[in-house]
Amino acid sequence: MPTTQPKLVLSGARDIPFNKLVLSQSNVRRIKTGVTIEELAEDIARRTLLQSLSVRPIVGADGVETGVFEVPAGGRRFRALELLVKQKRLAKTAMVPCVVRNGGDGISAEEDSLAENVQRQALHPLDQYRSFKTLVDQGLSEEEIAARFFVSVSVVKQRLRLTTVSEKLLAVYADGGMTLDQLTAFSVSGDHARQEQVWETLSRSYNKEAYYVRRLLTESAVRVDDRRAQFVGIAAYEAAGGIVMRDLFTDDRGGWLQDPALLERLVDEKLKIEAQAIAGEGWLWVSAALDFKYGHTNGFRRLPGEPLDRSADEEAAYQVLKAEFDALNEQYDSADELPEEVDERLGELETAIAAFDNRPLRFDAAEIGRAGVFVSLDANGSLDLERGFVRPEDEPAVDHPSASAVEGSAPSDVGGRVDGVVQRAVITIGGEPDHQGPASAEDEEETIRPLSERLVIELTAHRTVALRDAVGCDFETAFLAVLHALALNAFGRLAHDTCLEISAKTTAFSAQAPGLKDTACAKRISERHAAWQERLPSSSVDLWSALADMGDDDRQALFAHCASLSINAVHEPWNRNKERQAHADHLAKAVSLDMAAAGWAPTVDTYLGRVPKARILEAVREAKGDGAAQLIDHLKKADMAVEAERLLAGSGWLPEPLRTSEPPVTDEFALNEDEPDALPEFLAGDGERSEDEERGPEDDASHLLAAE
Structure with missing residues (x-):
């Protein structure tokens, strides 16, 4: 006849006075982690013991039980009870529910202690979020929840912030379809339709990083530290019905204003x-x-x-x-x-x-x-x-x-x-600057096309301001420039039938990039001009006397400044005078003009987002070599421009209209084990997950530790 599988017999449970329990040296936990003994004691005092202790009887030399029991599993709970006894909040003889192991099955006390600690699993963040939400629905505040479970209020706020995420995306996260970082990035916006739209877009994209999720969700919003928001004030914006998006999981510098049109009206x-x-x-x-x-x-x-x-x-x-x-x-x-x-x-x-x-x-x-x-x-x-x-x-x-x-x-x-x-x-x-419109649709042409007239005008406007600043500090060059103009008038066909005349004018730019007047060069010119204006008298008669009484250094400085204001090296489509631009190059070389040192840098707004992909790759290739260009040549134009801006930062690379001399070409761009952070991981293209991505949700340090 077939043998019957013996039924399991569970260890018996009984209540044992606390003074009959001692902490076993077989407990494997040595390092303090998670909830402290003091916090656990407060929790036991509030809701009593939720889990029994695992104990073993202590046997004397004669093999007879002594009536005392050691605690190999549940040591933290034992120490919490011991603290309550010391505080006289618990009687020494209080009955403690225990599971009594007899040790006759060949399993050691150390094995019991290890099994109890290893075979636990931390609470999933979604389970914690839903539990916190239930407690809020029951009337508890975030502060009360934090106090009861010994976590910070920010942890509670972060978990509850997941209420702003679409249930569809929560389900994707629960099934392992996205990381916790990606999920929390979606909480920056409460628009579920937009969240789902972004996730649908990312599912077809190579880049699914959390920072990219935030950027897509906030691309049409305005940062709180924007000057328009600072001028109006967040309180006034919210009072007018505006919504401020906040990110509780990263430093958001105050958040984003979700309604730019309302903000513009308030401004x-x-x-x-x-x-x-x-x-x-x-x-x-x-x-x-x-x-x-x-x-x-x-x-x-x-x-x-x-x-x-x-x-x-x-x-x-x-x-x-x-x-x-x-x-x-x-x-x-x-x-x-x-x-x-x-x-x-x-x-x-x-x-x-x-x-x-x-x-x-x-x-x-x-x-x-x-x-x-x-x-x-x-x-x-x-x-x-x-x-x-x-x-x-x-x-x-x-x-x-x-x-x-x-x-x-x-x-x-x-x-x-x-x-x-x-x-x-x-x-x-009104009078808003004539901002360049949004970047054109993806340009997949691989040929190098000429830069647009508008872009060349803006770039050369930057160069003109820098030239004015440099020449305004260089008397010798300024004097030579004015002498050159005098010679043209004296010996060229531009001479007038007068004894001696020289005219200089300051020309307003027909087009310019936004923020030109806030550049370092423009500010120095304005400060220099204001200083002279405050110093010089307004009367023409008094001005002559003031100039006559000036020392040579002051007179030369004023001469250089005035001469510099007449410089116009802006590319103008209607003015094809090549000699004029050649003269600007001579001036630039004379003052050793370096537009990179003057503060201009290739960014998405100033250059990279305004040219086709071939131009972007050309810039990276010139500055960083073929290796760097190959790392980004598979990206779409918008992503390519962003990564190119990062690669070119600090390189000193300049487009042709801004160069005084040809820049050296760097043919080395090694990405080796010594430079692991040269590019974001998503550009590496190896398809491997990072160490953080390999971790399971149970490894998240912010999870609430379950009671032992």
Whole structure:
């Protein structure tokens, strides 16, 4: 007859007084991890013991049980109970539920301890999320959940943030179709349809990295640290119905504003209010815009003004700040490196002192009525006010007969006068820079095509500003340039029937890249110009005397600056004068112009996103060699441009219109074991998963540890 398989007999359970239990030295856990003994004790005090201890009877030398039991499995629970006894919150004789192992089956106490710890599995993040959500539905707050389960509030918030992710994507993650990093990246947006659309796109894409998911979900949003958002204020944006997207899993610098159209409307409305307040000062016109092009004040006369005097309280505050600043500078004058808190304090003092130094100007009341104000935003979202500009058409004809000869452009809406009576100030809102439109559709042509006229114009505008800056600091070159112009007039067909004439004008650029006026070169020119303007008298008679009294160094510096402002090396489609561009090259070589050192860099916006793929690969090949170009030649244009920007960063590579001399070609670009981070892993193309991707969800350190 067939034998019957014996039935398993489980170890018996019984309640044992705590003072009859001792901790076994067979417990395999030696390193403290997870929930602390103190936290576990608090949890036991709140909900009592949820899991029995595994014990073995201690046998005496005669083989008879002593009535005392050792605890090889459940040592942390035993120590938590022991702590409660020491705190007199638990009686020494309190009955503890235990599973009693007799040891007669040949299994050691060490094996029991190891099995209990190894055969556990951490709670899946989705299970933890659903559990937290259930507790929230039952009325618990995030802080209460964190306190009860001894995790940080941020962990609870992160898990609950998964409520913003589509159930379809949660199911994909539960089935192992995406990583936790990818799933959390989708939580940046609450639009389930958009999330699913992005995942559908990524399923056909080579790049599925979490950062790429965030970029796709936020590509049409505006960062909180954008100057428009800083100007309007997040509270005002949200009060108007705007939504701010936040990422609880990475540093999002404050998040993203989801409604750019609403933000633009709020910017225009607030700019209008600010412009109306400024118009109340009596100006003829106020032109307000988010930004103005570089050189927007060309042809305008700047009213001389005097800084307003400080009040007694302001002067006292200024002296206190200055004394502290000087004391810190003296104290740390010989230090190789400033302590972080000292460096931060010095920065705060510099900002506060600069606010006192940059006082508003007092203008002649009679002049205010014919002048105007430019209102825009600086990089930090604060108002940038440029007061006291007189347009050529608003100059008094009798006092300034030559004013009509000054070249320049005026705002589209201008003020006027009727019978000498100043009309109400005209406020212009708008004037956005002529941004280049979005990049064209994927260009799969592999041939090198000429750069577009618009791009060449923008690039050469950058070069012109850099040339003006460099020549403005080099008297010898500036003098030679002006002498060259004089020679052309004296011996060429451009000579005029006059005793001696030389004319120089500052030309506004017909087109330019956004942000040109914020470049380092443009700022230096503006600062230099403002410094001279403040120093020189406004009267032509007084100006002659001032120039005559100047020292040679000051006179040469002023000459170089004025000469530099006449430089125009911008490519103009209607002007095919090759000698003009050749002369610009001579100037660039004379001042050793390096556009990379001047601050220009090839980015997606400035170059790489504006040219076909062949041009992108050509740039990477010239700067980094064939190896680097081959690593990205399989990418789509948008991804190729992003990776090329990263590869070219710091390389000093320049497109042809910006080069003073041909750059050296680098034919080495080794990607070896010593440079594992040269390119993102998704470009390697080996199809292997990273170590993090190979980990199971049970290895996630942020999982809630189950009780032993």
